[in-house]
Amino acid sequence: MSGRILVVDDSLTVRMNLMDLLSAADLPALACATLAEARCALAEERFSLVILDVLLPDGDGLQLLEEIRSTPAAAGTAVMLLSTESEIRDRIRGLTTGADEYVGKPYDPGYVVARARELARRGDSVCAPGEETVLLIDDSVTFREALKAALENASYRVLVAGTGEDGLRLAADLRPGAVIVDGVLPGIDGATVIRRIRLDAALRGLPCLLLTGSEERGEEVRALDAGADAFVRKDESIMLILARLSAMLRSAGAQLSKHATASLLGPKKILAVDDSETYLQGLADALRADGYEMVLARSGEEALQLLAVQPVDCILLDVIMPGIGGQETCRRIKSVPVTREIPIVMLTAVDDRDAMIQGLGAGADDYIAKSSDFEVLRARVLAQIRRKQFEDENRLIREHLLRAELQAVEARAAREIAESRASLVEQLESKNEELESFSYSVAHDLRAPLRSIDGFGLILLEDYADKLDDDGKHYLSYVRESAQQMSRLIDDLLALSRVARGEFRRAPIDLGVIVRSVAARLAKATPGRDVELVVADGLLAEGDDGLLTIAFENLLGNAWKFTSGCDQARIEVGVCDDERRTYFVRDNGAGFDMAYASKLFGMFQRLHSAAEFEGTGIGLATVQRIVRRHGGRIWAEGAVGRGATFFFTLDSGAGSDFPVALLGLEPPRFRSNLEASR
Amino acid sequence: MTHESIILLVEDNPKDEALTLRALKKSNIANRVVVAHDGVEAIDYLFTPGADGVRNALPELILLDLKLPKIDGHEVLKRIRGNERTRLLPIVILTTSVEDRDRLEGYRLGANSYVRKPVDFAEFAQAVIQLGLYWLVLNEQPPPVRA
Numbered sequence: 001m002s003g004r005i006l007v008v009d010d011s012l013t014v015r016m017n018l019m020d021l022l023s024a025a026d027l028p029a030l031a032c033a034t035l036a037e038a039r040c041a042l043a044e045e046r047f048s049l050v051i052l053d054v055l056l057p058d059g060d061g062l063q064l065l066e067e068i069r070s071t072p073a074a075a076g077t078a079v080m081l082l083s084t085e086s087e088i089r090d091r092i093r094g095l096t097t098g099a100d101e102y103v104g105k106p107y108d109p110g111y112v113v114a115r116a117r118e119l120a121r122r123g124d125s126v127c128a129p130g131e132e133t134v135l136l137i138d139d140s141v142t143f144r145e146a147l148k149a150a151l152e153n154a155s156y157r158v159l160v161a162g163t164g165e166d167g168l169r170l171a172a173d174l175r176p177g178a179v180i181v182d183g184v185l186p187g188i189d190g191a192t193v194i195r196r197i198r199l200d201a202a203l204r205g206l207p208c209l210l211l212t213g214s215e216e217r218g219e220e221v222r223a224l225d226a227g228a229d230a231f232v233r234k235d236e237s238i239m240l241i242l243a244r245l246s247a248m249l250r251s252a253g254a255q256l257s258k259h260a261t262a263s264l265l266g267p268k269k270i271l272a273v274d275d276s277e278t279y280l281q282g283l284a285d286a287l288r289a290d291g292y293e294m295v296l297a298r299s300g301e302e303a304l305q306l307l308a309v310q311p312v313d314c315i316l317l318d319v320i321m322p323g324i325g326g327q328e329t330c331r332r333i334k335s336v337p338v339t340r341e342i343p344i345v346m347l348t349a350v351d352d353r354d355a356m357i358q359g360l361g362a363g364a365d366d367y368i369a370k371s372s373d374f375e376v377l378r379a380r381v382l383a384q385i386r387r388k389q390f391e392d393e394n395r396l397i398r399e400h401l402l403r404a405e406l407q408a409v410e411a412r413a414a415r416e417i418a419e420s421r422a423s424l425v426e427q428l429e430s431k432n433e434e435l436e437s438f439s440y441s442v443a444h445d446l447r448a449p450l451r452s453i454d455g456f457g458l459i460l461l462e463d464y465a466d467k468l469d470d471d472g473k474h475y476l477s478y479v480r481e482s483a484q485q486m487s488r489l490i491d492d493l494l495a496l497s498r499v500a501r502g503e504f505r506r507a508p509i510d511l512g513v514i515v516r517s518v519a520a521r522l523a524k525a526t527p528g529r530d531v532e533l534v535v536a537d538g539l540l541a542e543g544d545d546g547l548l549t550i551a552f553e554n555l556l557g558n559a560w561k562f563t564s565g566c567d568q569a570r571i572e573v574g575v576c577d578d579e580r581r582t583y584f585v586r587d588n589g590a591g592f593d594m595a596y597a598s599k600l601f602g603m604f605q606r607l608h609s610a611a612e613f614e615g616t617g618i619g620l621a622t623v624q625r626i627v628r629r630h631g632g633r634i635w636a637e638g639a640v641g642r643g644a645t646f647f648f649t650l651d652s653g654a655g656s657d658f659p660v661a662l663l664g665l666e667p668p669r670f671r672s673n674l675e676a677s678r
Numbered sequence: 679m680t681h682e683s684i685i686l687l688v689e690d691n692p693k694d695e696a697l698t699l700r701a702l703k704k705s706n707i708a709n710r711v712v713v714a715h716d717g718v719e720a721i722d723y724l725f726t727p728g729a730d731g732v733r734n735a736l737p738e739l740i741l742l743d744l745k746l747p748k749i750d751g752h753e754v755l756k757r758i759r760g761n762e763r764t765r766l767l768p769i770v771i772l773t774t775s776v777e778d779r780d781r782l783e784g785y786r787l788g789a790n791s792y793v794r795k796p797v798d799f800a801e802f803a804q805a806v807i808q809l810g811l812y813w814l815v816l817n818e819q820p821p822p823v824r825a
Contacts (some may be wrong), residue, residue, distance in 0.1 A: 440777060444745055447774045447797055452693035455799035459700065480799075487797035 003048040005029040005120055008038045008064070009082065010057050014105075018051060018112070025113045027120060035059045042068065047077055048120040051112075054083035054094065062097050069098040078119035082107065088302040091295065095309040102310065103293055111293045114173045114267040133157040134245065135176040137167035137193060138211070139186055143234070147180070150238045151245075164188040168196055169291070171203055178207045178249055180241070182234070183223060191226035198227040199386060201393040207248040209241070268385060269293045269310075273303040273329065274318040274347065279370065283316065286374035287381065300329030307339050314385050315344045316377075317364070319355045327362040334363035341391065343384035345377075432501060439497050446490055454483040485616075492618035495550065499625050504544050506630070511539035511548065511583065515573045518552045522560045531563060536574035539583065543630050543650050551626045554619040555585045555646055561613055562589035562644065580649050588643040592636075600636055623648075683709045683814065686737035688720045688754065689772075690746050697799060698741070698772075698806055705807035709814060712737065717749025721757060724764055736767060736822075739813045742789075744773040744780055752783055759788040766820040768813055 007018050007029055015031045022029040030045075032038040035058045038050075050068065054061040061081065068074045080101040081094040094102045101115055134156045138144045141162075148158045159176055161167035164185045171179060179197065183190040194208045210223040210231040223231045230244045270292045274280045277298070284294040295312060297303040301323050303315070315333065319326035326346060333339045346359035346367040356367045365387075368380055457480040461473060468476070512535050519533050541548075556571065563569035566589055576582040592600075592607050599605040601624040606617045623646075627634045630650040638644035685702070689695045695713055702711060712734075714720035720742075727733045740758070744751035751771065758764045770791040771784045784792050793809065796802045 440775070444774045447795075448691055448694060450797045451697065451774075451795060451799065451802065452691075454797055455693070455697040455802065458799040459697075484798055 003046045003077075003120075005116060006038065006041055006047040006050045007031040008033075008035070008050065008056070008061065009053040010034065010055075011053070014053070014082075017109070021109050021113050022116065025117065027113075027116060033057075035061070035064055038064060039067075042071075042074065046074065049078045049080060049116060051080045051082055051116065052099075054081055054090065062094060065094070065097050065099060080112075080115060080119060082112075088295075088297050088306055092305055092309050104295065106288070108288055108291050108293060110169050110291050111267045114169065115293075117173060118267070132249075133159060133174070133176040133178075135159045135161065135167060135171055135174075135179045136181075137161045137164060137179065137185065137190070138182040139163065139184075140182070143182075147238060147241065150242060154242055154246075156245075162186075164190070164193040165291075167193055171197065171206065172200070175203075176206070178209065178245060180209045180211065180245065183210055183212045191222045191228075194223070194228050195226040201389050209244060209248060211241075267291075267293065268313040269295060270314045270316065270381065271295045271297060271303060271306065271312040272316045273297045273300060273321070273326075274316075275299060275321045276318075279318075283374070283377070287378065290378055292381075300324040300326065300332075303329055304332060307333065307336075307342075311338070312342060313388070314381055315342055316347055316381070317344055317359075318347045318370075319352070319359055320349075327358055330359065330362040330364050341388065343388050345380055345384060435497070435501060439494055442490060442494065447487060450483045450487050450490075454480050454487075457483070485614075489616045489618070492616045492622070496618055496622045496625065499547060499550060499622050499629070502547070504547070504629055506542050506544060508540065508542055509545055509548065511541050511552075511573070512537070514545070514549050514552050515539070515556065518549065518556050519571075521553075522556060526560065529560070529564070529569070531560060531569040531571060534570070534572040534574075536572075539573070539575055541581070541583070541650050544626075547626045547629065551623045551648075552585075554623045558619060559585055559587035559589065559644075561615070562591075563587050564613075565590065576647070582647050582649050584645050584647045586643065586645040591638040591640050591642045591644050593640050594638065597636065597638075601634065682735055684735060684737040685709045685711045685810075685814075686714060686720065686723065686740045687711055688714045688717070688740065688742045688746065688751065690715050690743065694743075694795070697802065701803040701806035702810060704803060705810055707807075707810040707814065709738070709810075716747040717751065717754045720746075720754050721749065724758065725761065736764065738768070738819060739809075740767055740769045741772045741809070742769055744771060744775060744784070752787055755784070755787045755789060768817065768819070770809055770813065772809075 005022055005027055007015060007022075009015050009018070009031075010033050012033075015033070019029055019031050030041060030047075032041055035056050038052075041047075042050075050064075052061045052064060061083070065079055065081070068077055068079060078100045079098065080103060081099045082103050082105065083090065083094070084105045091102045091104070100119055103112060103115070132155065134151055136144060136147060136151070136158055137160075138147070139162050144160055144162075148160060151158045159170055159174060161170050164181070164187050167179070167181065170176075179193075181190040181193050185193070188196075190210050194210060197203045197206055197208060207229045208227070210226075210228040211234050212223060212231050213234060229248050232241050232244050268291075270287055272280055272283050272287075272294060274283070275298055280296050280298070284296055288294055295306065295310075297306060299321055300317075303317070317326050317330055321329075324332075330344055330346065333342065333344065343365045344363070346356070346364040347370050348355045348359065348367050349370060359367050365384055366380055368377055457476050460468070461476055465473065515535050516533075519531075523529065523531070556573075559571045560569075563571065568588075570588045572584075572586045574584055574586075576584065590608070590613070596607050599607065601620050602617075605621075606615060608615070624634050627648045627650070632649035632651055634646065634648040636644060636646045685707075687695065687698060689698065695715075699711060699713075702709075712723060714723055720740075723734055724736070725733075742751050742754060746754070751773070755769060755771075758767060758769065765788075768790045769788070770793055771789045772793050772795055773780065774795050776794050781792050791809075791813075793805055796805065
């Protein structure tokens with residue numbers, strides 16, 4: 001258990017009584033008489049549970065409850081309000097403020113202890129006693145102590161009870177591994193104890209050993225009748241009892257988890273609804289004597305309000321009440337999923353057959369005449385609670401099966417998804433390999449015939465020039481030019497396919513460095529050109545070094561090519577001052593007609609004749625592919641004879657433009673695209 | 679024994695063979711050129727003794743294409759480098775491929791040089807001339823290995 005229990009009550013009697021009860025139940029506790037004392041205690045120590053009186057001399061207990069609920073450190077602390085309950089709305093107020101339980105005074109000691117134990121261990125892993133815990137029920141102290149010592153010697157843990165009623169309560173509360181019960185007890189006898197255990201879904205698998213008097217054969221029959229697993233005569237040696245016990249425990253073997261089902265004999269709460277205060281009090285007293293916690297409501301409306309905040313185990317409902325009345329209350333309770341399962345017993349006047357029929361029609365589970373004595377009422381209530389428990393258990397089992405089935409289906413689905421994913425990856429890999437070997441063949445095998453066309457063309461020109469006229473020589477030069485043009489196309493196509501399928505690694509880079517090195521290579525390749533290159537500072541970006549180099553080779557290569565006719569060629573690379581970081585490459589060259597801008601980035605699209613500027617129509621398609629692999633987009637602006645500017649971004653900007661970039665749709669019209677190859 | 683200077687050209691494409699031979703002729707390289715049309719012929723020439731039991735003279739330079747029938751260029755290269763008698767022979771890979779993996783594998787297996795065959799025949803002829811000049815005139819051969 002994680003902490004002590006704090007009892008806050010100004011009544012000395014209540015404090016002493018609760019401290020005794022808790023101490024007897026082995027639950028360490030501390031008592032305070034005022035809010036001030038309680039606050040000090042709470043500041044110093046973490047309690048597992050606070051049992052809190054509502055009316056205290058220095059203030060309202062609910063105030064303290066609110067403080068506890070707003071203290072993060074006390075998040076695991078349960079609160080049980082304990083109060084003289086005059087109005088149902090006090091109860092509702094307490095529960096909605098965050099109390100875990102509300103017990104009215106006068107309280108049933110057994111109920112308070114059992115609930116205290118439940119609440120105090122909530123949040124801990126339930127530290128249930130092991131299978132070796134034995135509950136011993138016997139009223140003879142001498143025999144009890146002797147047997148207890150023997151059991152403990154044999155390393156069992158032992159719980160003891162002096163009466164059948166106490167024994168049942170302990171069994172429900174602590175769930176021992178076995179019960180040894182004396183046949184003759186002051187209240188209910190041993191056979192009855194066993195019978196009640198057998199009627200409880202949570203306990204019925206519990207092995208029970210009945211101790212019988214020496215010569216009473218009839219008692220043995222009754223014991224077996226009640227469902228005992230074994231019986232031993234009390235005058236036999238204690239060793240025999242131990243042997244029977246251990247055999248019984250062995251055969252008990254695998255039973256369902258002991259905590260799966262709430263015990264029938266555990267703490268139960270009953271809501272009684274009646275407008276007659278006298279009848280209500282009488283009823284409450286009678287049922288409290290059986291250990292039930294009673295919640296009293298004076299009208300159907302009150303009952304519904306309470307049920308909205310606190311579940312109960314059974315409802316006793318008067319048919320004739322002012323306000324919405326019993327039938328309507330019953331109908332409403334049965335129409336709400338969370339309260340539908342609560343058994344309802346209608347209370348009717350003895351001769352009111354119509355009311356009975358209407359009550360059952362409204363969904364009540366049972367009815368009873370108000371004039372019946374409380375014995376009958378108690379039996380009916382117990383029967384209803386038991387029925388509910390069986391239903392709960394069945395539902396639990398169904399849910400368990402359903403959950404298991406669901407898990408199996410989910411597992412199967414997950415496995416299938418994984419398998420199909422693996423097969424897709426495999427397919428993709430094999431497609432990539434195919435593409436790879438295709439590209440390789442293209443690279444190698446398409447070039448060889450081109451070399452022959454070009455080579456033998458040249459040989460003809462060199463060796464057989466005297467046999468060809470000028471037209472013939474001219475045609476041969478066309479043959480050679482075509483071969484060389486096709487060779488460039490192949491090179492560009494290969495580069496494009498490498499851009500699409502190659503590795504992609506994003507890292508911080510300085511685009512300025514790339515731009516300058518590409519420009520240096522261009523300058524070296526065209527020694528006659530004088531181009532002014534302006535590169536902005538701070539062209540930092542995140543991208544793939546290799547791919548961006550290829551992009552700038554194409555963009556700067558284009559700018560270089562299209563400024564070849566300029567007197568003062570100027571190429572500028574920079575970044576726009578915007579959130580998206582839009583980079584640009586601007587030249588003052590031939591430019592292009594915006595009317596054809598939509599064709600710019602298409603494969604093999606050219607806006608200039610080969611005579612003006614040569615090219616394959618693949619360069620800008622390659623650049624666009626590189627930009628898209630970065631999640632960015634590219635567009636262009638220009639005018640004929642007034643240069644061109646290419647803009648691009650390198651990430652989606654996490655904005656609404658992302659899907660546009662992803663789908664490769666055209667950017668807005670006013671910045672329409674430029675040609676692919678120019 | 680007088681040393682006849684031989685170039686071994688390993689080339690399966692007859693047109694490329696013709697172009698290469700013409701380029702060599704035009705550059706006034708007078709060496710005898712032996713042509714192997716696939717990897718097996720190249721290996722046979724280098725390692726298999728003739729009917730008279732005499733092995734062919736080793737070439738001073740091997741021009742090796744990579745994509746060859748039967749045994750490819752990389753495998754030929756591996757066998758030449760794996761044999762004591764031939765492991766120091768200068769080998770120039772002369773191929774259409776400029777794929778990274780081909781270049782890497784060529785150098786890894788011990789090629790002395792890797793030259794791409796340009797499509798433009800004028801450039802191709804220029805490359806062959808430079809190769810001949812460099813490897814047969816400028817470059818000093820390793821001393822002959824006694825088998």
